[in-house]
Amino acid sequence: MEARLTNTDAAGQSAHPDLRGWLQWLAATDRLAVARKGISLIDELAAVAKKLENERAVLFPAPGKHSIPVVANLFANRGWIADSLGVPSVELLARFQHAVRHPLPWAEVTAAPAQEVVQQKIDLLAQLPIPKHNEHDSGPYITAALLIARNPKSGIQNVSIHRCQVSGPDRIGVLLLPRHTLHYFRMAEEAGVALEIALVIGVHPACILASQAIAALDQDEMEIAGALLGQPVEMVKCRTNAVRVPAHAEIVIEGRILPKVREPEGPFGEFPQYYGPRANREVIQVDTITHRKNPIFHTIVGGGTEHLLLGGIPREATLLDHLQRSFPSVRDVRLTRGGTCRYHLAVKIEKASQGEPKNIIMGAFGGHYDIKQVVVVDMDVDIDNESEIEWAIATRFQADRDLVIVSGAQGSKLDPSSDNGISAKMGIDATKPLATEPMEFKRIHVKGIENVDLAQVLEGDPKAAFARIVAG
DSSP: OOOOOOHHHHHTTSSSOOHHHHHHHHHHTTOEEEOOTTOOTBTHHHHHHHHTTTTOEEEESSGGGOSSOEEEOSOSSHHHHHHHHTSOGGGHHHHHHHHHHSOOOOEEESOOGGGSEEEOSOOHHHHSOOOBOSTTOSSOEEOSOEEEEEOTTTOOEEEEEOOEEEEETTEEEEOOOTTHHHHHHHHHHHTTOOEEEEEEESOOHHHHHHHTSOOOTTOOHHHHHHHHHTSOOEEEEOSSSSOEEETTOSEEEEEEEOTTOOEEEOOEEOTTSSEEOOEEEEEEEEEEEEEOSSOOEEOOOTTSHHHHHHHHHHHHHHHHHHHHHHOTTEEEEEEOTTTTTTTEEEEEEOOOSTTHHHHHHHHHHHHOTTOOEEEEEOTTSOTTOHHHHHHHHHHHOOHHHHEEEEEEEEOOTTOTTSBTTEEEEEEEEOOOOSSOOTTTTOOOOOTTGGGOOHHHHSOSOHHHHHHHHHHO
C-alpha cells in the first residue's frame, strides 16, 4: 500500500505545513539518512547526497563546522512528491492542475517563526552552511531558495528558483533567465531603482513545487502552493522591504537586485548535466538574514534527481493543462529523465483522427520554450518507461512521413547545443494509423502473465533444487 501524507502529518506538531513536518515523515517512513558530523561543505556533502539521490534524503549535522544542519534529496522519485501532497502518484498531475486553476490566496500574519532570529551584520559563508556542489562550480551556491519579488507597479509577487552564487560577504550573483523575475527587474532598472527580493530557504515541498509552475505573469505561485496544501500559506512581511515570505520558512535572506550592476557568475552545474557558463549577471545586495531558532538549510545538488523532478513535475501538469484545452484526446504527459525533465516531452493520446498528433506536437512547442523534442504515442504505451517510448518510435514511426522539424525557434540558453538559446525543435508521431489490419499493430502478449504468483511457482532455495535435479 502506498504511504500518503496528509496535511496534518505534514504539519507535524506545527499548525502549518513546513519543511520539518516533511522531514519527520521521511524519517518515520525510513527514507531519511543522517550523515556523520563534520562533512565538508566543499564537494563532500554533494558527493554523499548524489550517492543517495535515488534512495534517501540526507541530513548533514554540523557540516563544515557550522551549527546549522543541511538537508538534501527531499525527493527521490515521483511517489515521494505525491506523498508530500497527500495524493496517490496517479493523481499527482491532476492535483497540480487543480491547484493552478483554483489558487488559494495566502494569509498575512504579523509574527512568524521565520523571523525568530534577525541578523543585520552579514557574512553569508560564516553564518550559513552554503555548499559547493559540482566539481567545476565557481564556488558555494544557494540552490534551493525561493526568490520572491514584487511587481514594482502592482505589488503582485512572483516566486521562482535561480542559481545564486555567493560572491562576497553580502553579495550574491544571480542568473535571471527570460521569465517573470527578469521582467520585474527590468521594470525596476528602467525606473532607476533596485528590485526588492527575498531568498527563502527551507519550506514545505508544496511551495517549491508551486514555484516551478508555468504560470501567467502576475500569478502569485504562493496561491498555487496554498491550493496544493488545501490551506492558505501564511506569509509575513520582510523586515527591510515590502516582500512577503512564507512565515514557516527556515531561513530568509532579504535583499535587492541592484540596477545597472553586473558581476561575473558561474560556471555552475545545471540540469542538462553540463555547466552553465561564466558571464556577467545581476547582483543581489543582502540587507539582513532572518531565521527560525535552530534552522535547517536545504540544498539541491545541481543536475541531480531532486533538481530534475522538482522542475519536471510542475511543468508536466501545466503542459498537460495547456494541451488539453485544445486537444481533448490528450490523456497524459511526461518530461523524460533522459531529456533532463525539461527538453523531451512524451504525450499519450487517445487518437481520434489522422494528422492530430502533428497538431499536438506544435501545440506542445508553444507550451514552453524549453521543449525541444515531442513524441506522441498511443494509449497502450507506458510513458513512464523510456524503453516503451523508444519501442513506439522504432515500430510506429517513419521519418519521411511522421517527423516535424522547426528551425530557429526559442529554446533553452542552458542547452549547449543551441545557438545562445536559438534551437531546432523535433516532433515525432509514433502513433498507429487509425485504419489497419487487425493483427498489423497487435502487441504480443503472454496469456496468464498477470496471474502468475512467483512465490507459488518458484523453489525457495534454487541452489538446493538445482543440485537435486542434476543428481537425478
